[in-house]
Amino acid sequence: MDHQRRDLPRQGRGQKERLLTVARLSRRRFLGVAATGTAAAAGLYTWRIEPHWLEIVRRPLPVRGLPGRLAGRTLVQISDVHVGPRVADAYVLETFRRVAALSPDIVVLTGDFISHHEGWPEQAGAVYRSFPKGRLATLAVLGNHDYGRAWSHPEVAQALVDLVQPFGIRVLRNEVHDVDGLQIAGLDDLWARRFRPEAPLGALDARRAAIVLSHNPDTVDLPVWEGYQGWILSGHTHGGQCKPPFLPPPLLPVTNRRYTAGEFTLPGERRLYVNRGVGHLLQVRFNVRPEVTLFALQPA
Numbered sequence: 001m002d003h004q005r006r007d008l009p010r011q012g013r014g015q016k017e018r019l020l021t022v023a024r025l026s027r028r029r030f031l032g033v034a035a036t037g038t039a040a041a042a043g044l045y046t047w048r049i050e051p052h053w054l055e056i057v058r059r060p061l062p063v064r065g066l067p068g069r070l071a072g073r074t075l076v077q078i079s080d081v082h083v084g085p086r087v088a089d090a091y092v093l094e095t096f097r098r099v100a101a102l103s104p105d106i107v108v109l110t111g112d113f114i115s116h117h118e119g120w121p122e123q124a125g126a127v128y129r130s131f132p133k134g135r136l137a138t139l140a141v142l143g144n145h146d147y148g149r150a151w152s153h154p155e156v157a158q159a160l161v162d163l164v165q166p167f168g169i170r171v172l173r174n175e176v177h178d179v180d181g182l183q184i185a186g187l188d189d190l191w192a193r194r195f196r197p198e199a200p201l202g203a204l205d206a207r208r209a210a211i212v213l214s215h216n217p218d219t220v221d222l223p224v225w226e227g228y229q230g231w232i233l234s235g236h237t238h239g240g241q242c243k244p245p246f247l248p249p250p251l252l253p254v255t256n257r258r259y260t261a262g263e264f265t266l267p268g269e270r271r272l273y274v275n276r277g278v279g280h281l282l283q284v285r286f287n288v289r290p291e292v293t294l295f296a297l298q299p300a
Contacts, residue, residue, distance in 0.1 A: 046242070050285040052091045054278065054292060056098065061295035064230060065209040067181035070297050073105040076134070077293040079215075079235030080277030082145065083127050084115030087279040092127055095278055099292055100132035106179055107134040109169070110235040110275060111143025111189065111215030113160055116153075121163060128164050137179040140164070140171045143215040143236060144191040151192040172213065176200050182297075183210040190216040197224045204228065217259040217274050220266055229269040237261060239276035239288040249288070261288070 061075060076099055081092055099107070113128070114120050131138070148156035161171045170177065172186020174196045183204050188194035195214075201224065204210045210230050214220070217234040239261035240249020249260055258264065264272040276291035 046284055046286045050287075050289055051280055051283045052088070053285075053289050054095055054098070055289045056102075057291050057293045059293065059295060060298050061211075061231060062298050062300035063182070063209045063211065064300040065207065066297055066299045067209065068299075070105075070180060070182055070209075071299055073136070073297045074102065075106040075108065075211075075295040075297055076102060076104040076132070077108050077110060077233050077273070077275050077295065078132075078278060079110040079275040079291075080112040080143065080238055080279055081109070082112055082115045082277075082279030082281065083124050084117050084120065086115060086281065086283060089123070089127055092278065093130055095290075095292065096127075096130050096132050102132075102294060104132065104134050104294070105136045105297075106182075106184075107132055107138045108184070108213055108233065109140035110213050110233055111141050112145045112235065112277070112279070113140070113143070113164065115145050115279075115281065116148045116156060121159065124160065125163055128169065129167050131164070131167055131169055133168050137177065137184070138169050139177060139179075139184055139186060139213070140169050141186040141213045141215055142171060142173065142189050142192070142194070144189050147189060147192040147194075151189070154192070154194070157192070157194075172200075174200050176203050181209065183208055185210065185212045187212065187214040187219065190214075190219050195219060197222075201225065201228055216254070217264075217272055218254050218256055220259075220270070220272050221256055225268060225270060230271070232266075232270060232272045233275070234259075234272060235275045235277050237274055237276075238280060238285075239274075239291070241280060241282070241284060241288055242286040243288050245287065261291075 114124050144151040146157050146160050173188045176185045185200040187197050212232045216236045240252050243249045259274055261274050261276045278290050
C-alpha cells in the first residue's frame with residue numbers, strides 16, 4: 001500500500017507531461033492549419049478578387065492655360081486593358097459600362113489594347129465595339145503589346161488601328177489632336193521603336209493648354225521634352241501588380257523604378273501620372289487594384 005502511494009505523484013507527473021505534450025502538438029497543428037488557411041485565403045484573394053476589383057480614382061487635373069469652357073469637364077484615362085485569353089471579357093465589358101455611366105467628356109486609352117494571340121481580331125472587335133465614348137473626344141495611343149510578338153509587328157498595330165477606328169476610337173500615332181482648345185499629343189510606343197516625339201511635341205503651341213499621352217513612363221526621362229510644360233499620362237507598369245506592404249513592387253517593366261503608379265513631379269514644370277491599368281498579363285494582383293482614372297479638368 002505504501003509503495004502504491006509513493007507511485008501516485010510519479011503517475012501524476014507523467015500524466016501532466018503527456019497533457020503538455022499533447023497541448024504543444026495541438027498548438028503546432030493549429031498554427032500550421034491557420035497558416036495554411038491564411039496562405040490559401042491570400043492566394044484566393046490575389047488570384048480571384050483583386051484582379052477584378054476595379055477602383056475608379058477621382059482626382060483633379062490642373063492644366064495651364066485651360067480654356068474656360070473646359071473647366072469642370074472630365075477626362076477618363078483607361079490603360080492596359082489587355083483583351084485576350086487571360087483577361088475575362090465580362091470584366092472588361094463591365095469596366096466599360098461603369099466608365100460610360102460616368103458620362104465623360106474625353107476618354108483616352110494609354111496603350112495595350114490587347115495581349116496578342118491567335119484570333120485576337122475577333123475577340124478585340126467583340127469587346128471594343130462597346131468601348132465608352134467621350135462627349136468631346138475618344139482618343140488612344142498604342143502600347144508595346146499592340147505590336148504583336150516581341151513588339152516587332154507593325155502590321156498587327158495597323159490592323160488594330162483599322163479595327164477600332166470604326167468604333168469611334170481615334171488612335172494618335174505621334175500626332176496632335178485639338179479638343180475644344182485643349183491640345184492632346186499622342187506618342188507611339190517606345191519598345192516597338194515607334195516613339196518619334198519631335199514632330200508632335202514641336203507642333204504644340206506653348207501658349208495653349210496641352211496634355212501628352214505616352215504609354216511607357218520611361219519616355220519622360222528622354223531628352224525630348226524641352227519646352228513642354230504640363231501633364232504626361234502613361235500606363236504600362238500595372239503598378240507592379242503585386243506590392244508587399246512597405247516595399248516597392250518586385251517586378252516593374254521600366255528602367256526608372258520610381259515610376260510605379262500615381263503622380264510624379266518631373267523637371268521643367270512637367271508632371272507624370274502612371275495609371276495602374278485595367279487588365280493583367282497574369283491574373284494576380286495584391287495591394288495594387290486595377291484602375292480607371294476620372295480627372296476633373298481645372299485651370300492650373
